[in-house]
Amino acid sequence: MKLEKAAAQLEALGNPTRLQLYRILVRAGDDGLAVGSVQEKLDIPSSTLSHHLKRLVDTGLVTQERQATTLICRANYPG
Template identity: 45%
Template structure:
């Protein structure tokens, strides 16, 4: 379970920046096809170097996969990773937490 915590923490940390969250949400909306860097730039009005930096962080966290098709690089969300992260966050929702004993 420890490595799961590390993977989930990295994914969540990468989404902890406003620009990366915007990029990821746009990619999620694009579906399995993904978007090229130029398409992302067009939608987000973000300089290429800034976008490249944020995409690299998302790729390293496992949330985004890049595929080359000809001269274009398509960026798409890894929906399996996203679903694993969401399931992790939801798995103990409302399960209840109690104090074993209080020594106040």
């Protein structure tokens, strides 16, 4: 793993909301969770959730997959 990538991932997880979000997705396992379910668990506005998810996706910690009209988020274990 490159040092820069590891530093970016650790920096992303340094935010309490993103760390909590990542922990929720790790606990969800390989099935992941729909964005709406994550939002209910965190009780934060959708725009805030979108911001934090984007940061985790950009650093490679989370993947997203569209299933019809639902966006499924998963922890990226190899990342």
